[in-house]
Amino acid sequence: MASIEVGGKSYETDEEGYLVNLAEWNADVANYIAKTESVEMTDQHWEVINFLREYFDEYQIAPAVRVLTKAIGKKLGAEKGNSEYLYGLFPYGPGKQACKIAGLPKPTGCV
Amino acid sequence: MSMLFAILFYLATLVFVVGLLQRIRTYAATPAPLKIPTTPAPTTTGGVVLRMTREVVFFESLFKANLWTWSMGWLFHASLALVTLRHLRYFTEPVWGWVAFIQPFGIYAGITMLLGLCGLWVRRLFVERIRYISTPSDHLMLLLLIAITVSGLLMQFVAHTDVVAVKGYFIGLMHLDIRVLPSDLLLMLHLMLVTTLLVVFPFSKLLHAPGVFFSPTRNQTDNPREKRHLSAWAAKLESEK
Amino acid sequence: MADITAPAYRIIPIVPALKPDAMAGKGPFVASDKINEAIGFPGQLVEDWHDKAIAKMGELLSKYRSLKVYMDACVHCGACSDKCHYFIGTQDPKNMPVARQDLMRSVYRRYFTLPGKLFPKLVGARDLTREVLDEWYNYFNQCSECRRCSVFCPYGIDTAEVTMAAREILDSIGYGQKYSNEIIGKVHKIGNNLGLPGPALIDTLEGLEEDVKEATGIDVRFPIDVKGAEVLLITPSADFFAEPHIDSLIGYAKVFHATGTSWTLSSMASEAGNFGMFIGNYDQLRKIALRIREAALELGVKRIVVGECGHAWRVAYSFWNTLSGVGDGAGEVDRFAQMLQKQLDHRYKQPTHICEFTWDAIERNALTFDKAKNDKHIITFHDSCNVARGSRMGDLPGGQFEIPRNIIKAVASNFVEMSPETTREQTFCCGGGGGLLTDDLLDLRVKGALPRMEVLQQVVDEHGVNFMATICAICKAQFTKVMPIYGFDRRMVGGVHQLVSNAIILGEEK
Numbered sequence: 001m002a003s004i005e006v007g008g009k010s011y012e013t014d015e016e017g018y019l020v021n022l023a024e025w026n027a028d029v030a031n032y033i034a035k036t037e038s039v040e041m042t043d044q045h046w047e048v049i050n051f052l053r054e055y056f057d058e059y060q061i062a063p064a065v066r067v068l069t070k071a072i073g074k075k076l077g078a079e080k081g082n083s084e085y086l087y088g089l090f091p092y093g094p095g096k097q098a099c100k101i102a103g104l105p106k107p108t109g110c111v
Numbered sequence: 112m113s114m115l116f117a118i119l120f121y122l123a124t125l126v127f128v129v130g131l132l133q134r135i136r137t138y139a140a141t142p143a144p145l146k147i148p149t150t151p152a153p154t155t156t157g158g159v160v161l162r163m164t165r166e167v168v169f170f171e172s173l174f175k176a177n178l179w180t181w182s183m184g185w186l187f188h189a190s191l192a193l194v195t196l197r198h199l200r201y202f203t204e205p206v207w208g209w210v211a212f213i214q215p216f217g218i219y220a221g222i223t224m225l226l227g228l229c230g231l232w233v234r235r236l237f238v239e240r241i242r243y244i245s246t247p248s249d250h251l252m253l254l255l256l257i258a259i260t261v262s263g264l265l266m267q268f269v270a271h272t273d274v275v276a277v278k279g280y281f282i283g284l285m286h287l288d289i290r291v292l293p294s295d296l297l298l299m300l301h302l303m304l305v306t307t308l309l310v311v312f313p314f315s316k317l318l319h320a321p322g323v324f325f326s327p328t329r330n331q332t333d334n335p336r337e338k339r340h341l342s343a344w345a346a347k348l349e350s351e352k
Numbered sequence: 353m354a355d356i357t358a359p360a361y362r363i364i365p366i367v368p369a370l371k372p373d374a375m376a377g378k379g380p381f382v383a384s385d386k387i388n389e390a391i392g393f394p395g396q397l398v399e400d401w402h403d404k405a406i407a408k409m410g411e412l413l414s415k416y417r418s419l420k421v422y423m424d425a426c427v428h429c430g431a432c433s434d435k436c437h438y439f440i441g442t443q444d445p446k447n448m449p450v451a452r453q454d455l456m457r458s459v460y461r462r463y464f465t466l467p468g469k470l471f472p473k474l475v476g477a478r479d480l481t482r483e484v485l486d487e488w489y490n491y492f493n494q495c496s497e498c499r500r501c502s503v504f505c506p507y508g509i510d511t512a513e514v515t516m517a518a519r520e521i522l523d524s525i526g527y528g529q530k531y532s533n534e535i536i537g538k539v540h541k542i543g544n545n546l547g548l549p550g551p552a553l554i555d556t557l558e559g560l561e562e563d564v565k566e567a568t569g570i571d572v573r574f575p576i577d578v579k580g581a582e583v584l585l586i587t588p589s590a591d592f593f594a595e596p597h598i599d600s601l602i603g604y605a606k607v608f609h610a611t612g613t614s615w616t617l618s619s620m621a622s623e624a625g626n627f628g629m630f631i632g633n634y635d636q637l638r639k640i641a642l643r644i645r646e647a648a649l650e651l652g653v654k655r656i657v658v659g660e661c662g663h664a665w666r667v668a669y670s671f672w673n674t675l676s677g678v679g680d681g682a683g684e685v686d687r688f689a690q691m692l693q694k695q696l697d698h699r700y701k702q703p704t705h706i707c708e709f710t711w712d713a714i715e716r717n718a719l720t721f722d723k724a725k726n727d728k729h730i731i732t733f734h735d736s737c738n739v740a741r742g743s744r745m746g747d748l749p750g751g752q753f754e755i756p757r758n759i760i761k762a763v764a765s766n767f768v769e770m771s772p773e774t775t776r777e778q779t780f781c782c783g784g785g786g787g788l789l790t791d792d793l794l795d796l797r798v799k800g801a802l803p804r805m806e807v808l809q810q811v812v813d814e815h816g817v818n819f820m821a822t823i824c825a826i827c828k829a830q831f832t833k834v835m836p837i838y839g840f841d842r843r844m845v846g847g848v849h850q851l852v853s854n855a856i857i858l859g860e861e862k
Binding site: 134137138141142143144145146147149150151152153154166170172173175176177180184234235238239240241243244245246247248249251314315316318319322323325326327328329333335337338339340341344345348349 | 677
């Protein structure tokens, strides 16, 4: 198994760099993963990441892209409630890249 | 020598017939558990017969794939069919009317057969992709067929053999009566090569000939929603449940 | 992964020169112990893998006529050699269908034929060494089982059958692929490929009801687990989750609403996809299909309709009747199938594709459209491989080509065909089918999309096409990902029912 080193502590990840044990996640880990993904974390990024974590806590899965855009739209204004905004933040796709930074498992299937 | 060839022919025929039947039996006995016709596919048995006929007579799929391979391949196979049928005259007395009729075509078919084979070999030798996938046996098979064709053509056009005696010999063979085979080198070579072909047939890619008829992507009707298709081993899974 | 770039378009689509070993490598991620064991496979490569693999091969040869005949019949004519999108995109000769088959055929000859036992070199027979096994893993995970080669083979040899057998053998010795096997585990455990649990599904559907209400003012329902509904909709779970998939789901719901159909989804059978087919494992294929039977029996539905998903429609159309009895024409004594078939309404085809359902309604004048709503689109249609070459719609062969096109033409005014050598039965796979839609194969996926991208570019240049419709969840996800790499907007791809959704008139606002 692969792992990453953040602040002197080792975190287990899968082959693709997704955190294996999501309870271990913290802001430092998120920042570290974001760096490997070439994503510069801003407050806007954190809004998304925090929503993902909350949703996951409730439903044990990341939200559908549509659910995510709607929630962001409600929180930050309708002009941000679209997938373009999210792709702007997470160029590799809000589903996978944001999940990875949020320490959530990767969505599988035909997505 | 006549005796040796007789034994050889009997053995080769035995291997050919038994080997081929055994192979066909295996194909027939192996279940096809799922409906996998390549669609669009015919929805009726009649349609399947038509599809198979187009495939076997005109090489429909190959036509769609590559015109060069199709034209050379079809020329070779059609010629081979004519040549083989023409050879029936050496096994029938009196010669059947239609066999006599195709005799002149059959002779020229020998030439077109050679052309087809050479065309296929050129492709195998000079097209990078085809050369890449060719095994030594692929080349040898073409060489064998070319040698059979050339030796036959030489007897036809250059050094005639005593065909009446040859015919007598084979009619004899069919009645377990070993007669005298003309001791003609070309003839010996021709016959040797043909026996080789017979023996190799059931163990080689020549099995494409019976194989095509058993190919589920071509011989299945497209009616999975209308009729439940269930193989014996798959049905067992249900009874175990 | 940022360094993955698109290959250059061919000037004229000529056959590319060979680049041996261009795609040599380790293949996609291997499934972990946990993933394999969850679905009954050995956790990792077993010690006696050689003997086990050969024994498994023997077993498959006796169970599948396709495999048996296809191992013998190939004459190396080369008809298929330039037909595979992965060969065209990668130029690796082992991605020629015939060469891919030969990876297995060479082993078959060595262990199962007389000439191969006696003269291996002569007939190209090989021992099954660890190198050969690794080569299998790599190259049998570079085939999307799209069947394009089988169209051109004079004997109908279908490389998909060989790939499935190879993957089945690999799984049986603990050498499975992570992406497919992990997903199969999720279907068994949670009910869909995504691992979307019931509550999340319900939350998503409620959100959709709100959205549609907001957009149209109409109460379009997205019912789930409704006993006694007429129609059970089985759709890929990506339709609940991903863009642009979800827009087609909205389209189906609107069609059901407008036709007054009582319908339901099922939380137990919340997946149309069946990756059991991709790994060639009959037991998995069957077990996944049985979830749908179970849901249908439990909910007491009369019809089963399948959403936009390519391989799922192949499984549903061609295999469901065999696997689970969803269909017609079971024998009198076939109690297993009769149990379900007695319940289903046989005035309709079972199962029905959502396109058949919608087209039927259009033909009955049960739906009305405002075509102008799609006027911003100049549309082309990408035939999905499994629908095109492994299924049918309607009564006539080729209905799978006509019906989706008819729907598009009924709901939109601007429709353009792509080059005929790349559509209908000769369509190219999107490059992500057959269990290859995973990020670790992105390079292969981008290269495999080349032939489709080339002809899409043509219609974009010549006709200004700005929307490519398709009816497959994998196609949608794959194109969304790879099209930007070719310089297209990812929103250019979408579902047929997305177009239906745009144009359908639902009646007056209440």
